[in-house]
Amino acid sequence: MKKVITAIVALVILALMAWGYVDSASHGSEGHDSGKVEPKEIIFEHLGDAYGWEVPFSHTRKIPLPIIAFAQDGSLHCFMSSMVTSGDSYQDGDVVFKISTNEESGYKGKLVQVLGDGSEYRPWDFSITKNVLGIMIAAALVIAMAMSLRKWYKREGMKGPNGFKGMLELIIEFVYTDTIKPIMGKEAPKYGPYLLTAFFFILTMNLLGLIVIFPGGANLTGNLAVTMVLALITFAVTNLTGTKHYWKDIFWPDVPMALKCPVPMMPLIEFLGILTKPLALMVRLFANMLGGHMVVIVLIVLIMVFNGMFGVGVGAGTSVVSVALALFMLVLDTLISFIQAFVFTLLSTIFISMAHIHGEESKAVTE
Numbered sequence: 001m002k003k004v005i006t007a008i009v010a011l012v013i014l015a016l017m018a019w020g021y022v023d024s025a026s027h028g029s030e031g032h033d034s035g036k037v038e039p040k041e042i043i044f045e046h047l048g049d050a051y052g053w054e055v056p057f058s059h060t061r062k063i064p065l066p067i068i069a070f071a072q073d074g075s076l077h078c079f080m081s082s083m084v085t086s087g088d089s090y091q092d093g094d095v096v097f098k099i100s101t102n103e104e105s106g107y108k109g110k111l112v113q114v115l116g117d118g119s120e121y122r123p124w125d126f127s128i129t130k131n132v133l134g135i136m137i138a139a140a141l142v143i144a145m146a147m148s149l150r151k152w153y154k155r156e157g158m159k160g161p162n163g164f165k166g167m168l169e170l171i172i173e174f175v176y177t178d179t180i181k182p183i184m185g186k187e188a189p190k191y192g193p194y195l196l197t198a199f200f201f202i203l204t205m206n207l208l209g210l211i212v213i214f215p216g217g218a219n220l221t222g223n224l225a226v227t228m229v230l231a232l233i234t235f236a237v238t239n240l241t242g243t244k245h246y247w248k249d250i251f252w253p254d255v256p257m258a259l260k261c262p263v264p265m266m267p268l269i270e271f272l273g274i275l276t277k278p279l280a281l282m283v284r285l286f287a288n289m290l291g292g293h294m295v296v297i298v299l300i301v302l303i304m305v306f307n308g309m310f311g312v313g314v315g316a317g318t319s320v321v322s323v324a325l326a327l328f329m330l331v332l333d334t335l336i337s338f339i340q341a342f343v344f345t346l347l348s349t350i351f352i353s354m355a356h357i358h359g360e361e362s363k364a365v366t367e
Contacts (some may be wrong), residue, residue: 051081134218206337222290242355
């Protein structure tokens with residue numbers, strides 16, 4: 001009976017998520033005076049960052065977020081995004097701000113300062129946008145999960161937790177004991193905290209991105225800047241803690257002399273390998289998560305497209321198929337969220353362990 005109830009609850013949650021996507025897409029399509037559906041604008045508006053957080057099932061309200069910007073004259077200005085997200089300009093003293101709608105300026109959708117001659121100036125923008133707040137929420141959830149387990153073991157000793165804490169312990173056991181420890185060996189306790197933090201942080205951001213209702217809905221790992229920072233952290237940990245043998249194998253590898261002198265062919269290839277590793281981490285996570293979100297939104301947008309082209313009857317028939325496929329993709333995206341968090345952690349573990357190979361180990365690997 002419990003399994004049946006769990007399955008029903010899961011289906012209801014997935015249906016609400018799919019309906020939230022439908023609502024967001026229909027809201028985007030109503031934003032055009034012509035009434036014509038613009039799939040490209042709807043998709044990228046949903047996937048992009050914003051100065052306000054959309055309220056599901058409401059086409060008029062947004063959760064305002066703080067805007068923090070330095071104007072052209074260096075003055076600091078702080079106000080809520082509700083002052084400008086409605087399409088109006090906001091004047092703070094002698095400075096006028098607005099959200100740009102000019103595609104030619106390259107600032108469309110960004111906060112700009114309107115100068116005296118009517119031109120737009122992009123100020124130093126430190127606003128708490130939707131993505132920034134989403135990262136803060138994900139970080140807070142990861143800290144809360146870690147602290148809850150810490151309090152449990154401090155209070156209960158070695159007694160195994162149950163429920164959600166038991167599931168967390170199972171995941172930690174799988175990631176650390178079965179993945180990190182066999183690869184890192186005796187250095188696993190040193191780098192395990194970072195790798196586990198990366199895993200749960202990415203997993204939390206992935207899952208929050210699938211939820212339309214606040215605090216979910218921010219497309220964090222589908223943002224190239226976010227995945228780039230995560231990849232750069234692994235890049236820094238790998239190269240700043242690498243052994244002398246790691247650097248020797250890069251700049252003077254154990255290959256025939258003709259391959260490294262006078263033309264440093266192999267050292268150049270090895271050095272380029274240092275740069276391609278974080279690039280692979282960044283693009284892999286970004287592309288997989290962005291692709292999953294985009295497929296779901298495209299399926300939902302098809303409802304509005306067919307409704308506008310062929311009428312309500314065809315649109316209604318399309319909606320059944322589109323929502324069913326969107327539900328399937330949401331289930332698949334949930335699985336992909338775990339897989340991509342694990343793959344990022346696994347590759348980071350391998351890259352870090354490769355930077356800690358000593359002389360004997362390096363020789364054995366070469367042989």
